[in-house]
Amino acid sequence: MRRVLQVLLAMLVTCGTLVAPGDARTAGEVTYDRYSLMIDGRRIVLQAAEFHYFRLPSPHLWRDVLEKFKAAGFNAVSLYFSWAYHSPAPGVYDFTGVRDVDRLLRTAHQAGLYVIARPGPYINAESSGGGLPAWVKTVPGRARSSEAGYREAYREWLHRINPVIARHQVGEGGPVILYNAENEYQVNTDAAYMQDIQDQARADGIDVPITTNDCCDGGSWSSTWATGPGAVQIPGIDDYPQSFECADPGLWGPWGEGVTERLRDDIPVFAAEYQAGAIDVGDAGYDKCRELTGPAFMKYFYKNNLVTTGATMFSYYMGYGGTNWGWLAQPNDVYTSYDYGAAITEARRLTPKYDEFKRQGYFLQAVTPIAKTDPVAAPPASDNPALTTAARANPDTGTQFVLVKHTDRAATSTDAATLDWPAPDGRHRVPVQVKGRDAHVIVAGYDLGGQRLTLSTSEIMTHAAIGGRDVAVLYGTAGSPGATVLRYGSEPRVTVLDGRVSSTYAGGDLRLDYSHDGLARVLISGGGRRPLLLLIGTDEEAARFWRADTASGPVLVRGTDLVRSASVSGDTARLVADVGTGAGQVEVFAPPQARRLRIGTQDVRVTRTRSGSLLGSTRPPGPAPLPALTGWRAHVESPEAQPGFDDSRWTVADSTTTTSPHPPKTLPVLYADDYGYHYGNVWYRGHFTATGAETTIDLNAITGKRGNYLVWLNGRYLGSAAGGVQADSGDQWTPPNPDPGPGHFAIPAGLLKPGVDNVIAVLVANMGHNDDWIADDLRFKQPRGLVAAAIGGTPISWRIQGAAGVDPVRGGLNNGGLYGERTGWHLSAHPDKSWKTANPAAAPLIPGVTWYRTSFRLDLPEDQDVPVGLRFGGDPSPAYRVQIFLNGWNVGQYGGDIGPQKEFSLPAGLLQERGANTLALAVTAEQPLPGGPGPISLFAYGNVRVR
Numbered sequence: 001m002r003r004v005l006q007v008l009l010a011m012l013v014t015c016g017t018l019v020a021p022g023d024a025r026t027a028g029e030v031t032y033d034r035y036s037l038m039i040d041g042r043r044i045v046l047q048a049a050e051f052h053y054f055r056l057p058s059p060h061l062w063r064d065v066l067e068k069f070k071a072a073g074f075n076a077v078s079l080y081f082s083w084a085y086h087s088p089a090p091g092v093y094d095f096t097g098v099r100d101v102d103r104l105l106r107t108a109h110q111a112g113l114y115v116i117a118r119p120g121p122y123i124n125a126e127s128s129g130g131g132l133p134a135w136v137k138t139v140p141g142r143a144r145s146s147e148a149g150y151r152e153a154y155r156e157w158l159h160r161i162n163p164v165i166a167r168h169q170v171g172e173g174g175p176v177i178l179y180n181a182e183n184e185y186q187v188n189t190d191a192a193y194m195q196d197i198q199d200q201a202r203a204d205g206i207d208v209p210i211t212t213n214d215c216c217d218g219g220s221w222s223s224t225w226a227t228g229p230g231a232v233q234i235p236g237i238d239d240y241p242q243s244f245e246c247a248d249p250g251l252w253g254p255w256g257e258g259v260t261e262r263l264r265d266d267i268p269v270f271a272a273e274y275q276a277g278a279i280d281v282g283d284a285g286y287d288k289c290r291e292l293t294g295p296a297f298m299k300y301f302y303k304n305n306l307v308t309t310g311a312t313m314f315s316y317y318m319g320y321g322g323t324n325w326g327w328l329a330q331p332n333d334v335y336t337s338y339d340y341g342a343a344i345t346e347a348r349r350l351t352p353k354y355d356e357f358k359r360q361g362y363f364l365q366a367v368t369p370i371a372k373t374d375p376v377a378a379p380p381a382s383d384n385p386a387l388t389t390a391a392r393a394n395p396d397t398g399t400q401f402v403l404v405k406h407t408d409r410a411a412t413s414t415d416a417a418t419l420d421w422p423a424p425d426g427r428h429r430v431p432v433q434v435k436g437r438d439a440h441v442i443v444a445g446y447d448l449g450g451q452r453l454t455l456s457t458s459e460i461m462t463h464a465a466i467g468g469r470d471v472a473v474l475y476g477t478a479g480s481p482g483a484t485v486l487r488y489g490s491e492p493r494v495t496v497l498d499g500r501v502s503s504t505y506a507g508g509d510l511r512l513d514y515s516h517d518g519l520a521r522v523l524i525s526g527g528g529r530r531p532l533l534l535l536i537g538t539d540e541e542a543a544r545f546w547r548a549d550t551a552s553g554p555v556l557v558r559g560t561d562l563v564r565s566a567s568v569s570g571d572t573a574r575l576v577a578d579v580g581t582g583a584g585q586v587e588v589f590a591p592p593q594a595r596r597l598r599i600g601t602q603d604v605r606v607t608r609t610r611s612g613s614l615l616g617s618t619r620p621p622g623p624a625p626l627p628a629l630t631g632w633r634a635h636v637e638s639p640e641a642q643p644g645f646d647d648s649r650w651t652v653a654d655s656t657t658t659t660s661p662h663p664p665k666t667l668p669v670l671y672a673d674d675y676g677y678h679y680g681n682v683w684y685r686g687h688f689t690a691t692g693a694e695t696t697i698d699l700n701a702i703t704g705k706r707g708n709y710l711v712w713l714n715g716r717y718l719g720s721a722a723g724g725v726q727a728d729s730g731d732q733w734t735p736p737n738p739d740p741g742p743g744h745f746a747i748p749a750g751l752l753k754p755g756v757d758n759v760i761a762v763l764v765a766n767m768g769h770n771d772d773w774i775a776d777d778l779r780f781k782q783p784r785g786l787v788a789a790a791i792g793g794t795p796i797s798w799r800i801q802g803a804a805g806v807d808p809v810r811g812g813l814n815n816g817g818l819y820g821e822r823t824g825w826h827l828s829a830h831p832d833k834s835w836k837t838a839n840p841a842a843a844p845l846i847p848g849v850t851w852y853r854t855s856f857r858l859d860l861p862e863d864q865d866v867p868v869g870l871r872f873g874g875d876p877s878p879a880y881r882v883q884i885f886l887n888g889w890n891v892g893q894y895g896g897d898i899g900p901q902k903e904f905s906l907p908a909g910l911l912q913e914r915g916a917n918t919l920a921l922a923v924t925a926e927q928p929l930p931g932g933p934g935p936i937s938l939f940a941y942g943n944v945r946v947r
């Protein structure tokens with residue numbers, strides 16, 4: 001009963017319609033109205049980016065990525081929690097080591113980020129099974145429904161993950177402010193399921209508002225069923241206007257305007273997943289995806305979205321993509337890298353997209369009236385129809401936000417106009433100029449610290465009160481005109497410290513006119529206000545600024561590659577910052593008591609500038625050479641192919657029934673999942689007494705896209721075939737392919753031994769499990785492994801072998817059932833002295849699996865961050881595929897037409913940066929080849945000093 005009361009109470013407290021802003025506030029209360037979320041009554045614009053801890057299996061690097069989010073002006077991180085990642089079998093859950101989500105949530109909190117917790121149960125995310133563990137394929141009941149079987153399974157997960165999330169909610173002093181139920185569940189209509197997920201969450205102590213992310217349009221859980229069972233408090237919409245066609249990065253919104261709709265009148269407009277990268281469906285490479293979703297796209301689409309519907313809740317997918325290590329990938333759309341063309345690369349490097357997030361994110365944090373706006377009439381760009389405006393204003397402060405963009409959003413020309421702007425403090429005619437595929441959000445009627453900003457046609461990046469004056473960073477496109485008008489009681493003193501800025505004063509208005517060029521500096525004092533330092537730069541100059549909060553107020557830093565945090569104590573300003581090989585100037589705007597500067601462990605000699613800042617130069621990081629990879633040794637495996645191999649301890653595959661919705665074509669049922677082998681390669685051995693009349697072996701195997709299988713008879717290799725895939729249409733109406741992944745192998749004369757035991761051996765790849773986007777069991781529960789087998793009519797008795805248990809550190813997705821994996825050839829400790837030396841690129845390969853191993857030592861400087869990758873030179877042959885193991889961790893797959901990837905991230909943590917490392921490659925060849933992968937080398941993605 002107490003529990004029930006608690007839950008009811010929690011629901012009352014969090015229901016925004018019941019708790020009006022201004023009501024009694026307890027610590028960490030999340031409320032909302034039609035404008036925005038409020039935390040303890042304080043409005044916030046939610047600026048979140050998505051991060052998948054399961055795609056970065058190095059917990060200490062979570063901090064690095066999350067600090068980078070924070071430094072870009074994000075105030076929140078959206079986290080999917082992957083059920084599959086934690087549960088290798090029913091009832092078995094692991095939340096330790098790389099799965100320590102408690103640590104993840106603590107880290108987010110320490111980085112100063114709120115959290116949107118998204119535990120599914122279904123998450124999609126191009127992850128195997130869409131995050132549903134493969135064992136769920138074997139439970140009765142439609143997945144993503146309220147049907148028995150599935151229901152017990154998902155409740156088991158929720159009761160494990162919810163308590164962890166619950167104890168990190170804001171009310172408990174933690175970072176979690178929202179809980180997202182399910183994922184794009186709009187095409188499915190099982191309200192009982194949607195409701196039950198929420199009921200379970202409430203029962204488990206979740207008291208923050210519950211959200212859901214709808215796909216594509218608003219007609220769903222969000223609106224149509226807004227009040228019925230299953231309805232959530234704050235539905236949001238996923239929007240990917242730029243598509244996933246990375247091969248064509250010049251596309252411009254092929255999937256629409258990308259404007260997040262208002263779904264209800266009582267909740268903020270929530271862009272639950274807004275495109276910030278793309279999956280590389282066409283194998284174009286992620287740099288192209290980064291281009292497709294680059295700064296131009298961000299400028300136009302994000303700002304357009306911001307002003308058109310007044311959205312104040314954003315979550316960008318992805319902020320950092322990471323790696324599909326092990327067997328994490330869903331096979332149909334992705335390969336090892338899940339870089340996603342995100343603002344932060346897989347190797348944790350910052351890109352120009354990061355700069356754009358920073359410009360926009362800082363603005364959203366600094367100019368707080370944007371959290372509450374209504375549409376208002378926009379000042380027309382009347383003298384040039386090529387440009388269009390739209391506007392919103394804060395009803396309390398009157399602050400206006402005017403969007404200036406091209407009328408034809410696809411325009412590529414630069415266009416200028418004069419805005420005749422009836423701003424709250426008076427009418428002004430000011431110039432605006434917009435280059436093609438760009439948009440500006442400009443502000444009028446704003447109390448900028450101790451100043452009154454009448455208007456500016458430069459965009460505001462940030463402003464801060466530092467040492468009794470205001471410092472503001474404004475920016476605009478290089479070469480474009482800008483005008484800023486500030487209001488004063490009497491004429492102020494204007495000193496142009498840098499750049500060309502003209503000023504006029506009339507009737508209380510100080511007007512500055514200039515062209516955006518480099519970084520102009522204008523000091524304004526007197527006029528009845530505290531001093532103002534205006535820093536007016538180009539986009540590029542603005543991006544060099546960092547803002548960090550200290551106990552003695554904010555500081556601004558120009559220069560360094562990244563400022564993670566700052567503090568001021570005594571006469572010293574300290575920065576925790578990254579300094580790249582470019583090094584260069586660093587300039588710090590800090591309270592005046594700071595006369596010295598320390599970056600990490602380095603004292604930086606500084607002088608005081610006319611701007612009142614401290615100026616010095618940074619020292620670049622030292623070199624970080626990487627060793628050549630030599631001393632490779634090789635060993636052939638696949639003993640399973642030999643007739644004499646002892647398979648007596650393998651699992652007997654003799655089942656005649658299955659819970660799979662796919663009826664077996666031949667018996668026994670050979671589906672790997674039915675025998676508990678869910679990930680990676682699986683071996684089959686079939687024993688049969690031959691009549692001698694058999695002529696062919698007819699097989700069907702389903703592997704998921706890019707999978708294959710290899711077949712031996714009595715130790716003789718017969719060849720390979722491509723594995724079956726999800727029906728191309730991928731919809732629930734297309735019946736399953738009746739002949740998936742067929743392979744017909746003629747039996748060579750003289751190979752069969754009539755009347756005695758003959759052995760067929762088959763090695764089948766399992767490239768991962770289909771997602772379940774439309775909650776279609778035929779798709780999600782598509783089997784893996786052999787799905788039919790016949791050798792004439794001769795009876796066969798089968799055994800199957802997949803992974804030998806679950807790696808206690810690396811988890812159930814790390815390994816499949818290769819011989820070398822079952823016997824530890826991938827592990828550092830495996831003795832390989834007896835293996836013969838061989839160069840992988842030049843040594844001939846025979847069909848089956850050959851392993852290569854080598855070790856190398858690293859001694860990377862402790863105060864530097866040098867992300868390391870493994871590079872395969874030359875072109876991969878489609879005839880072999882390579883599983884790459886670093887110190888036992890399965891870090892990726894190369895070759896075999898699996899994807900365009902030739903460089904693989906070796907994340908620190910898995911990689912011993914100061915110590916010994918072992919690389920092991922399992923190379924599966926489909927045919928005899930003169931050589932294998934290579935040349936193989938280590939390389940550095942970057943090099944920054946971090947201490």
Ligand code: IPT
Nearest residue numbers: 123124125126184215238240279
């Ligand atoms: C949206 C999913 O919610 C997310 O998990 C991920 O799969 C993303 O797409 C694509 O990377 S689904 C949307 C594109 C319809």
